[in-house]
Amino acid sequence: MTRKTFTRARRSRLLSATAVLAVGALALSGCGQREGDSEASSTIDYWLWDTQQLPAYQQCADLFEQQHPEYNVNITQTGWDDYWQRLTAGFLAGTGPDVFINHPSRYPQYADLEVLLPLDEQDATANQQASDYQDGLMELWTGSDGHRYGSPKDWDSIALFYNSDYLADGGVSPEELGSLEWNPEDGGSFEAAIAHLTVDDNGVRGDEPGFDKDNVAVYGLGLSDPGGGNTGQGQWGSFANGAGWEVTDEPFWGTEYNYDDPALHETLDWYFGLSDKGYMPKYGQFNQDDGTLSQLMSGSVAVVSDGSWMVPAYSSSENFEVGTARMPTGPDGTAPSTMSGVADSISADADNPEAAAEFVAFMGSQECQSVVAEAGVVFPARTDSVERTEEIWTEQGFDTSAFTDPVEEGDAFFLPITSHGADVAALTIPAFQEIWADRPPSAEVLDRINPAINDLFIADKEAEDADSGN
Amino acid sequence: MTVLTQQPDRPPSGRPSSPDGKRRRRPDDTRTALFFIAPAALGLAVFLAWPLIRGIWLSFTNYNLLTDPEFIGLANYRRLIADPIFWDSMLTTVWYVVLNIGIQTAAALTIALLMYRLTQSTLLRGLVLTPYLVSNVVAGLVWVWILDTQFGVGNQILGWLGIDPIGFFTDSAWAIPTIALVNVWRHMGYTALLIFAGLQTLPASVYEAARLDGSGEIRTFFSVTMPLLRPIMALVLIMTVIGSFQVFDTVAVTTNGGPANATNVLQLYIYDLAFDRFQFGYASAMSVGLLIVLGIITVIQYRMTRADSSDLA
Numbered sequence: 001m002t003r004k005t006f007t008r009a010r011r012s013r014l015l016s017a018t019a020v021l022a023v024g025a026l027a028l029s030g031c032g033q034r035e036g037d038s039e040a041s042s043t044i045d046y047w048l049w050d051t052q053q054l055p056a057y058q059q060c061a062d063l064f065e066q067q068h069p070e071y072n073v074n075i076t077q078t079g080w081d082d083y084w085q086r087l088t089a090g091f092l093a094g095t096g097p098d099v100f101i102n103h104p105s106r107y108p109q110y111a112d113l114e115v116l117l118p119l120d121e122q123d124a125t126a127n128q129q130a131s132d133y134q135d136g137l138m139e140l141w142t143g144s145d146g147h148r149y150g151s152p153k154d155w156d157s158i159a160l161f162y163n164s165d166y167l168a169d170g171g172v173s174p175e176e177l178g179s180l181e182w183n184p185e186d187g188g189s190f191e192a193a194i195a196h197l198t199v200d201d202n203g204v205r206g207d208e209p210g211f212d213k214d215n216v217a218v219y220g221l222g223l224s225d226p227g228g229g230n231t232g233q234g235q236w237g238s239f240a241n242g243a244g245w246e247v248t249d250e251p252f253w254g255t256e257y258n259y260d261d262p263a264l265h266e267t268l269d270w271y272f273g274l275s276d277k278g279y280m281p282k283y284g285q286f287n288q289d290d291g292t293l294s295q296l297m298s299g300s301v302a303v304v305s306d307g308s309w310m311v312p313a314y315s316s317s318e319n320f321e322v323g324t325a326r327m328p329t330g331p332d333g334t335a336p337s338t339m340s341g342v343a344d345s346i347s348a349d350a351d352n353p354e355a356a357a358e359f360v361a362f363m364g365s366q367e368c369q370s371v372v373a374e375a376g377v378v379f380p381a382r383t384d385s386v387e388r389t390e391e392i393w394t395e396q397g398f399d400t401s402a403f404t405d406p407v408e409e410g411d412a413f414f415l416p417i418t419s420h421g422a423d424v425a426a427l428t429i430p431a432f433q434e435i436w437a438d439r440p441p442s443a444e445v446l447d448r449i450n451p452a453i454n455d456l457f458i459a460d461k462e463a464e465d466a467d468s469g470n
Numbered sequence: 471m472t473v474l475t476q477q478p479d480r481p482p483s484g485r486p487s488s489p490d491g492k493r494r495r496r497p498d499d500t501r502t503a504l505f506f507i508a509p510a511a512l513g514l515a516v517f518l519a520w521p522l523i524r525g526i527w528l529s530f531t532n533y534n535l536l537t538d539p540e541f542i543g544l545a546n547y548r549r550l551i552a553d554p555i556f557w558d559s560m561l562t563t564v565w566y567v568v569l570n571i572g573i574q575t576a577a578a579l580t581i582a583l584l585m586y587r588l589t590q591s592t593l594l595r596g597l598v599l600t601p602y603l604v605s606n607v608v609a610g611l612v613w614v615w616i617l618d619t620q621f622g623v624g625n626q627i628l629g630w631l632g633i634d635p636i637g638f639f640t641d642s643a644w645a646i647p648t649i650a651l652v653n654v655w656r657h658m659g660y661t662a663l664l665i666f667a668g669l670q671t672l673p674a675s676v677y678e679a680a681r682l683d684g685s686g687e688i689r690t691f692f693s694v695t696m697p698l699l700r701p702i703m704a705l706v707l708i709m710t711v712i713g714s715f716q717v718f719d720t721v722a723v724t725t726n727g728g729p730a731n732a733t734n735v736l737q738l739y740i741y742d743l744a745f746d747r748f749q750f751g752y753a754s755a756m757s758v759g760l761l762i763v764l765g766i767i768t769v770i771q772y773r774m775t776r777a778d779s780s781d782l783a
Contacts (some may be wrong), residue, residue: 088745092535113748114535283729284640285619422747434730437642 031369042354044073044359047100049083052312055376060368062358071355080253091115094349098356099363102150102345104140104230104414105421110345112419117346118147122357125151128364132297133381134341134407136414139383144253144419150343151364152381154372156308157337157404157412158238162294164321165300166218170197170205175304178325178402184243184266191274194220197302198279213278221281222292222301229431230424231415234292237338237463240267241443242330248416252379255457257424260443268442270433283437296322308403312377315396324402328347331394337406340415341381379403422455427453529754539751546755556756558731559739560763562646566735567714569650574710575703577654578661583691586661586669595666600661606656610723613652614639639725642732649720649733657713661706668702669695697781704775708768715764736760 013206048057054077061073076097078086084106090096091113102110110116117381119125128148130138134155141150158256163179173194182252198206198220206220223235231247232239245264248254258264267359274280286295292304293313297322305327306314313324329335344363350356362368369385372378390400418424427449529546531539550556585595601609617624617638625635638648676698680690696703718737721727727734727742736756744753772778 085745109748113534115536284637287618287620426747428741429736430728430731433728434642436642437729 002458012094018095041355042071043097044071044352044355045097045361046075047087047097048075048077049084049101050377051077052308053372053375053377056372056377057368058362059371060363061359061377063367063371064362067362068355068358071359073359091347091349096347096349098350099344099346099359100351101153101342103342104340104417105425106420107141107149107343107345108143108417108421108459111145111149115348116149117348117350117353117356118143118149119346119357119360120148122346122353122360124357124361125356125364128361132383134379134383134386136339137341137343139252140341140414140417150345151360152341152343153363153380154309154380154381155339155341157303157328157339157403157406158234158307159337160301160303160325161296161306161310161314162323162325163296163301164323166197166299166320166394167323168281170302172197174323174325174399178399179329181329182239182270183331184270187270187274188328191279194252194274194279194303195277200278206277209429211278216278218297218299218463219281219301220303221274222304223275223280223436224286224288224290224292224295224297226283226436227429230421231338232429232432233338233340233415234305236267236271237415238305238327238336239271239330239437240264241336241338242328242332242334243267244332248418251414252417254416254418255461257418257450257456259428259446259453259454262443265441265443265446268435268446272439272442275436276439283433309378311393311396311398315393315398321397324398324400326402326405334411335406336411336413337403338415339407343381359403365425418457419460420453423456424453488557525754526758528751529758531754532749533750534748535750535755537747539712542751546752549752550759555731555734555739556736556759559734559736562732562734563715563717566646566650566717567711569647570653570714571707571711572715574649574654574658574661575707577658578665578706579703580668581658581662582665583695585666595663598662600659601656602660604656606719607723609652609656610720613648614724617648640729642729644730645725645733649717649724652724653717653720654715657710661710664706664709665699665702668699668706671702671722672698700775701778701780704771707775708771709773711767712764715760715767 046057046061048054049396054075058075061075065072069201087096087100088333091110107116119128125148133152136154137152138148140420141152160177162174163173167174167177168461177193180188180190180193182188187194194208195206197218198211198216199218200206200212201215201217202210202212203217203280225235228235228237232240237247240263243263243266245261245267246258248258249256272280275282281295281301286300292301292306293303293310296304296314297317311324327335344360346353346356346360364381366382366384369380369382370388373380373385373388374392376389376396379386379389390404393400431445431449434440434445528539530541530543532542532545533539581598585598589595604612616622617636619635619637619640620624624638628634628636636644638644671697676694677690680694685693716737717735718741721733721735721738722741725733727738737760740753740756740760743749743756
């Protein structure tokens with residue numbers, strides 16, 4: 001469920017701007033009256049963005065209400081695009097949720113703004129054990145100040161999704177697709193397979209003579225968003241990692257980004273070069289908002305890389321079977337995958353923090369997580385629930401080891417958590433668009449923005465030093 | 471445009487004037503005047519003056535909306551001067567304004583003249599205005615569909631003409647011209663109507679004189695219509711240029727600043743900093759920058775077009 005980060009959130013800025021302004025105005029003029037306290041304190045407002053997951057979490061909320069008849073839970077679902085704007089407006093006006101699903105790319109900013117309640121200071125959530133959850137998840141949600149701001153709900157990793165009809169037409173078996181290797185020089189067996197799966201309007205394959213790269217009927221590899229936020233989460237992030245690139249100096253709360261690493265530049269030049277060769281769409285050819293999902297579902301591409309949270313969406317394919325295969329092995333010999341996950345956070349403005357914390361604890365309990373597992377929408381965060389999801393997805397014909405093997409082999413890596421996420425995205429999103437759209441050498445573009453990004457953190461340090469000097 | 475209405479002296483009425491020869495003092499209207507001005511003045515104060523003052527104040531602070539503003543002097547302005555994205559964004563905006571205003575004014579003037587010289591039909595005059603009745607967001611979305619690279623009708627038609635699909639909103643060279651033209655399409659009817667209203671105020675006698683002197687259509691246009699229309703054109707230009715600099719909604723729904731900041735117009739950048747990055751102080755500083763630029767441009771336009779005087783007087 002970890003969706004692309006800022007690009008999409010910025011989409012419907014207009015409507016949201018109006019909302020923010022309107023609510024802001026209310027807040028300033030003091031008209032934003034809250035509901036009566038006695039009524040509000042027994043109601044827990046819970047916000048989430050994913051419709052696929054709504055039924056499972058509704059079921060959890062019902063269970064919680066049964067066990068705690070004194071509370072009732074009011075769930076509001078808002079599309080990803082408007083979600084963050086509504087949250088911001090809510091924090092400003094004091095009309096936000098008590099509990100909401102939070103995203104790793106967003107929570108550092110909220111933690112800095114002090115609008116989140118530290119879970120380690122609430123009775124109900126203080127004793128959540130890291131060992132109950134997938135490795136690293138607790139750390140992912142621990143802020144730079146050592147406080148924990150999220151109760152993990154799920155985790156996700158990246159794999160290849162393929163159109164099995166196209167694979168069969170090209171004579172590529174799913175096993176073959178899942179055991180390819182790539183390198184930045186000639187693309188290796190991965191590029192060869194992608195080229196073979198590309199077919200032009202005359203039926204000539206990408207690796208055959210006479211292939212017309214300007215009139216392609218089916219692209220080997222799909223792509224809709226050049227950057228996936230800061231790190232190419234569902235796109236090139238896993239490739240770059242396999243070439244030895246680390247996004248930041250520390251996995252969590254690093255203060256230095258490595259966009260100037262030649263390993264990244266080589267990867268990107270090769271990756272977006274697939275576009276020049278006609279194996280991957282060009283920038284702007286497909287509507288970015290529709291995502292790689294619609295590229296695969298409409299039969300325009302044969303293979304896409306996407307996250308495990310998208311399995312339910314791909315499973316709804318009616319015209320052909322969609323399967324999953326592991327990301328290819330990179331130059332360093334590993335086949336890594338980016339990894340992330342979402343969590344429940346409590347607003348610092350919650351009407352009844354104890355009730356909110358009890359609800360959060362319940363959402364992270366085995367009872368609720370097994371409901372989530374049964375729904376087969378995401379990998380639940382708890383290790384004791386994850387197997388059930390694997391079973392369900394396997395029954396649906398998905399090879400779940402494509403997602404779990406990198407994790408078990410220690411090749412999965414968490415997306416970095418840093419301050420200034422929005423500022424970094426403001427610089428990287430246009431940069432990755434430029435690299436895909438205009439195809440300059442990526443070193444040229446990224447060497448220019450990397451110092452600007454790191455300046456943000458240097459300025460922090462200077463401000464801190466100045467403070468401590470006083 | 472200041473309009474000074476001179477109160478003509480009242481014609482002597484039947485009443486005798488005061489004995490000392492002074493004119494009768496008019497009753498004091500100040501209270502009544504204040505009463506009528508008050509609602510508008512209140513609106514002006516609450517919705518214009520106060521936000522303006524507050525915005526200028528915030529531009530000297532570090533403010534994230536959730537905690538109190540912290541005074542930091544000129545730091546935001548120093549950052550602004552050194553911010554390449556701001557200047558890039560300023561250039562993008564100017565390029566947009568040049569295209570938008572240039573084409574729009576020419577088109578609107580043509581339409582206005584056609585309406586004035588060729589038709590009396592209210593229906594036609596109404597039709598010209600229809601794009602203006604569509605909201606900017608809707609117009610933007612409709613054009614995104616029409617000009618979609620893969621499935622848009624626009625590119626389909628180009629295909630029949632043997633032209634390869636053009637990424638109107640996704641190609642960095644095309645995006646700003648496309649957005650400028652979408653807004654020309656939406657606003658030219660309204661602008662034409664303003665100019666048309668101006669044309670109607672021109673006295674028929676000068677045209678008659680021109681005709682008698684044997685002046686043709688084109689000569690009449692350049693020697694009579696244009697000079698007489700100057701104050702109206704000045705007003706129209708000042709209004710449309712200010713509006714054009716503030717372009718936001720069309721960009722927000724069509725390209726959202728992309729590709730690669732090619733359409734990152736000033737208002738969008740300001741919005742991004744304020745509502746995505748919570749840097750209200752810096753966003754306010756940029757807004758003040760825009761205010762200054764607009765002020766300078768307006769004064770220059772006003773002077774150059776001598777908008778405050780008319781050749782008809």
